[in-house]
Amino acid sequence: xxxxxxxxxxxxxxxxxxxxxxxxxxxxxxxxxxxxxxxxxxxxxxxxxxxxxxxxxxxxxxxxxxxxxxxxxxxxxxxxxxxxxxxxxxxxxxxxxxxxxxxxxxxxxxxxxxxxxxxxxxxxxxxxxxxxxxxxxxxxxxxxxxxxxxxxxxxxxxxxxxxxxxxxxxxxxxxxxxxxxxxxxxxxxxxxxxxxxxxxxxxxxxxxxxxxxxxxxxxxxxxxxxxxxxxxxxxxxxxxxxxxxxxxxxxxxxxxxxxxxxxxxxxxxxxxxxxxxxxxxxxxxxxxxxxxxxxxxxxxxxxxxxxxxxxxxxxxxxxxxxxxxxxxxxxxxxxxxxxxxxxxxxxxxxxxxxxxxxxxxxxxxxxxxxxxxxxxxxxxxxxxxxxxxxxxxxxxxxxxxx
Numbered sequence: 311x312x313x314x315x316x317x318x319x320x321x322x323x324x325x326x327x328x329x330x331x332x333x334x335x336x337x338x339x340x341x342x343x344x345x346x347x348x349x350x351x352x353x354x355x356x357x358x359x360x361x362x363x364x365x366x367x368x369x370x371x372x373x374x375x376x377x378x379x380x381x382x383x384x385x386x387x388x389x390x391x392x393x394x395x396x397x398x399x400x401x402x403x404x405x406x407x408x409x410x411x412x413x414x415x416x417x418x419x420x421x422x423x424x425x426x427x428x429x430x431x432x433x434x435x436x437x438x439x440x441x442x443x444x445x446x447x448x449x450x451x452x453x454x455x456x457x458x459x460x461x462x463x464x465x466x467x468x469x470x471x472x473x474x475x476x477x478x479x480x481x482x483x484x485x486x487x488x489x490x491x492x493x494x495x496x497x498x499x500x501x502x503x504x505x506x507x508x509x510x511x512x513x514x515x516x517x518x519x520x521x522x523x524x525x526x527x528x529x530x531x532x533x534x535x536x537x538x539x540x541x542x543x544x545x546x547x548x549x550x551x552x553x554x555x556x557x558x559x560x561x562x563x564x565x566x567x568x569x570x571x572x573x574x575x576x577x578x579x580x581x582x583x584x585x586x587x588x589x590x591x592x593x594x595x596x597x598x599x600x601x602x603x604x605x606x607x608x609x610x611x612x613x614x615x616x617x618x619x620x621x622x623x624x625x626x627x628x629x630x631x632x633x634x635x636x637x638x639x640x641x642x643x644x645x646x647x648x649x650x651x652x653x654x655x656x657x658x659x660x661x662x663x664x665x666x667x668x669x670x671x672x673x674x675x676x677x678x679x680x681x682x683x684x685x686x687x688x689x690x691x692x693x694x695x696x697x698x699x700x701x702x703x704x705x706x707x708x709x710x711x712x
Contacts, residue, residue: 314340314435315633316623317452317464319477321345321438323360323417324595324612325470326424331373331620331706333434337627340462341434342454344441351421358496359522359531360420361386361509363412365707366613370423372706374430378423383415384523387507394514395561414509414522414531437462445477447590451634466634467591468619470612473581475597481588487581492517493541495534497573498524499556502565505530512559516540519559529570532556541575587643590634592619598646617704618645 316332318325321343329341362370362383370376387410389402402411428434437456444455445467452467469477478485504527512519517535524531534556536544547555549569557567581600586593595612619642626638 311461311463312340312435313463314338315464315627316340316466316468317342317454317462318468318470319343319442320470320472320595320597321436322470322472322595323420323424323609324616325468326428327370327373327375327613328468328470328594328616328619329434329436330375330424330427330431331369331616332623333431334373335620335624336433337623337633338433339435340437340464341428342437342440342442342456344439347425347436347438351418351425358417359414359498359524360417360609361412361522362415362420363610363613364410365703366610367413369613369617369706373427375423375427378426379415379419381525382419382423383413384525385410385507386412386414386509386523389509389511391511392513394512410507414524416524445480447588449589452590464634465590465632466623468594469591469597470594472596473579473600475593477591478583478593478597481591483586483588483593484584485581486584487579490578490580491538492535492578493538493575494578495536495541495544495573495575496532497569498529498531498571499553499567500529500570501567502528503563504528505564514559519556521560521564530564534559535578538577545573545575585643586615586647587639589636590639592639592642594619614704614707615646617706618642620706621704 315338318329318339318341321329321341325343326341329339332339367376370379389411391400391402428436437458437460440456440458440460442454443457446453447467452464453461454464454467455461467477469475471477505521505523506527507523509523510519510521512521516537518533519535520531520533522531522533544552544555552573553567553569560567579600583593583598586598594615596608598615599611601608601611622638622642622645623633626635627633631638
């Protein structure tokens with residue numbers, strides 16, 4: 311029976327990042343994931359892109375993932391937010407010496423880079439495809455029986471299983487949750503006019519329409535939010551009809567457009583766990599919280615979980631503490647519980663603000679955007695949020711290695 315310091319259930323973007331980061335600090339770690347490793351990196355498995363904040367990207371560089379992402383992402387040099395195509399837009403354009411606000415990276419490229427880095431990690435063992443058929447978690451440790459027949463032990467169990475985490479539910483951790491009355495249609499388009507590394511968030515009565523810059527300079531990802539009852543009909547539109555509807559939202563400022571990838575859609579929801587720890591258990595990523603993609607902060611919240619948990623565990627183990635020690639888990643709970651709650655509530659409030667139909671709310675939104683545009687302090691705060699630089703940063707995010 312092999313023993314590990316930390317066992318992670320879930321090898322997605324957040325779970326595998328955590329495993330790599332812990333391994334780099336000498337923490338013996340196992341990652342268990344039921345997905346076929348070849349399938350999750352295949353073309354077409356996940357057509358989405360992620361907006362990686364500048365601090366999250368710094369962490370990727372620090373743990374060795376960044377070298378496998380070179381040339382795979384597109385920097386975000388500017389963010390344009392507007393209520394429809396009306397005047398009064400909010401234009402985030404940082405000074406040249408401030409650096410980029412983030413980087414758009416296709417999820418497939420992230421998965422490939424993480425897999426390559428994981429293969430090089432000395433203290434990381436991947437059980438994939440495999441799953442835990444039985445978990446015994448108590449004050450003394452964690453024992454898992456796997457479908458492959460293996461039995462492993464650990465001092466700490468981490469759930470990185472996504473929104474419907476069975477481990478979270480088995481621990482009796484309650485979640486506040488609701489579904490938005492919207493679905494997101496996701497694809498990529500090629501366009502005549504270069505995007506100039508600009509991310510556009512255009513708000514309409516039916517939901518936001520986001521254009522996110524990709525490489526090369528005339529390709530952008532589309533995240534188009536529509537009322538859930540309209541999504542099936544929109545997805546059934548012919549390619550030509552769908553592009554015509556998209557062009558209405560864009561207003562033609564990117565010139566002629568054409569599809570550059572398959573269309574897919576998924577429902578949007580919110581959930582937040584009442585707590586993110588239990589006896590020898592920690593939650594990270596979507597197992598702990600899931601928010602609307604309106605500001606692209608979902609995966610970055612998960613990466614902040616990773617950086618905080620790594621710092622807490624490594625500092626504690628250097629003092630001779632067991633990684634499943636209740637003191638360490640309490641510190642992680644205090645640190646991440648407040649930050650993730652504040653971000654989640656702020657994003658939900660933004661969704662509700664822009665979801666109010668009618669002429670008067672639209673005028674209020676435009677006035678608000680214009681006010682932020684004129685206020686250096688407010689604008690700076692929004693830019694710090696976009697970069698992931700707000701709050702007390704873990705060392706992996708702030709540039710200090712643990």
